[in-house]
Amino acid sequence: MKKILVIGPSWVGDGVMAQPLYRRLIERNPGAEVHVFAPAWTRPLLERxxxxxxxxxxxxGHGALRLAERWRVARKLAAQDFDQAVVLPGSLKAAxxxxxxxxxxxxxxxxxMRYGLINDMRELDEDALPRMVERFCALAEAPGTAPAAPIPYPALHANSEAGAKVAARLGLDAQKPAVALCPGAEYGPAKRWPSRHFAALARAFADAGWQAWLFGSDKDAAIGEEIATLSGGAAHNLCGATSLADAIDLMGRIDLAVCNDSGLMHVAAALGKPLVALYGSSSPDFTPPLTDKARIVSLNLECxxxxxxxxxxxxxxxxxxLMPQQVWDAALQLIARHPPTTTPAP
Known part of the structure; x- marks a missing residue:
């Protein structure tokens, strides 16, 4: 039985987009075990x-060489007798x-400078493989072979019972439809839709009988609090109040998501949720939400x-x-196509 170790990405969104690779590795190596070497914050994804x-x-972490410790970790992995490693990050340290x-x-x-460390080296043709998910999957194929299209979408499974417990702990209402608003973007401010716009959108949902839940890490807590305040309480700030595992299970209970180009956007897509994806400094041509239930909203400015x-x-x-009305209109189109399971309050 073949054992394959994947050196996984450090970002949550990239971690979601790597799932089709794992599936393809098993297809090409029936019965194989796929193991993933991953940072702690992405491991809840792998559990699903x-x-x-x-x-x-x-x-x-980023920038840490710590060669002696890498040697000790590598020797523990050596005991697993892996037949192959697939290295997704492009750094020397990852190899x-x-x-x-x-x-x-x-x-x-x-x-x-990875020559010798990588002994099955592939040249990346960015034009032939414009999307990150395609680049990941190409590493499961023979050299020079493009991954078969279409690539299946990632699919995460939320634990409904765990999600109900998280909702109860946070005092959330199970009787009204809920929209997840994801205002964070770990990469930087140029990917974040302004707080005042998220607040205006939360008020629009509240007027329509919906509840708005703000999702994010503890790094997004201040942004979440700002949005909650600007919204006049229409948005419930959960940023920093849930682990990633909790967030996945709680997002299993939502009816719609509105997200910056972020890890949680890819989580919502993989959960099969209707999704409005907001793009500014990044491109949906490279890291689109991998779902048929998304509406991408972008101004496509020259810059x-x-x-x-x-x-x-x-x-x-x-x-x-990028005005709240444009995002609201996209949300209404998705709601018409994918109505909530709970009827909005009058």
């Missing part, structure tokens, strides 16, 4: 992916662990996408000028 046999903790672990076949794209963490022009017009 039946393709993943086990996850192994990646304790190394060190499988090489130090002595994994015979180490597959990955060319990156920063975007710039892919910068902060607007290089200092105005972030791509999101500042």
């Amino acid at each position: 992916m039946p393709e993943v046999t086990a996850s192994h903790l990646n304790p190394f 060190l662990i499988p090489a130090l672990a002595g994994i015979p076949k180490r597959t990955g794209f060319t990156g920063e 975007s996408p710039c892919f910068e963490r902060n607007c290089p022009l200092g105005h972030t017009d791509c999101l500042q000028k």
Whole structure:
């Protein structure tokens, strides 16, 4: 039985988009075990992916070499007798662990000085593989072979019982439809729709008989509180009040999501939720929500996408000028196509 170790991404959204790769590795290697080396914050995703046999903790943050510790971690992985490693990040550090672990076949794209560490090296044709999910899946194929289209969408499964317990703990109403508003974006401010716009949207949902739940990490707590205040209490701030596991299970209970281009956007898509996806500095051509239930809203300004963490022009017009009415209209179109399971209050 073949054992494959995937050196997984560090971002939640990328972690979701890697699931089709795990599925393809098993298709090409029937009976194989797929293990994932991943940071702690992405492991709740892996627990909800039946393709993943086990996850192994990646304790190394960005920029940390810690060579002696990498050696110790690699020796523990060596005891697993993996046949192949698939390295998704493009850094030298990401390629060190499988090489130090002595994994015979180490597959990955060319990156920063990885020759020798990666011995099944692939050249990335960005034009042929414009989307990240395609690039991930290409590493399951023979060299020079594009992944078969269409690539199946990621699919996460929420635990309904756990979601009900989280809702009860947070005092949330199960009798009204709920929209998830996800105002964070770990990458940087140039991907964040303004707080005042989220607040206006929350008020519109409240007027329509919906409740608005703000999802995010503890890093988004201040933004969430600002939105809750600006909305006059129409938005319920849950940012920092849930773990990622809790958020996944609670998002299983929502009827719609409105998200920046973020990890939670990809979680909502993988849960099969109707989704309004907001794009400013980034591009849906590269990291779109992988679902048939999404409406992408973007102004497509001449200066975007710039892919910068902060607007290089200092105005972030791509999101500042994206008005709540445009997002509300997109939400109404999705609601008409995918009505909530709970009837809005009159």
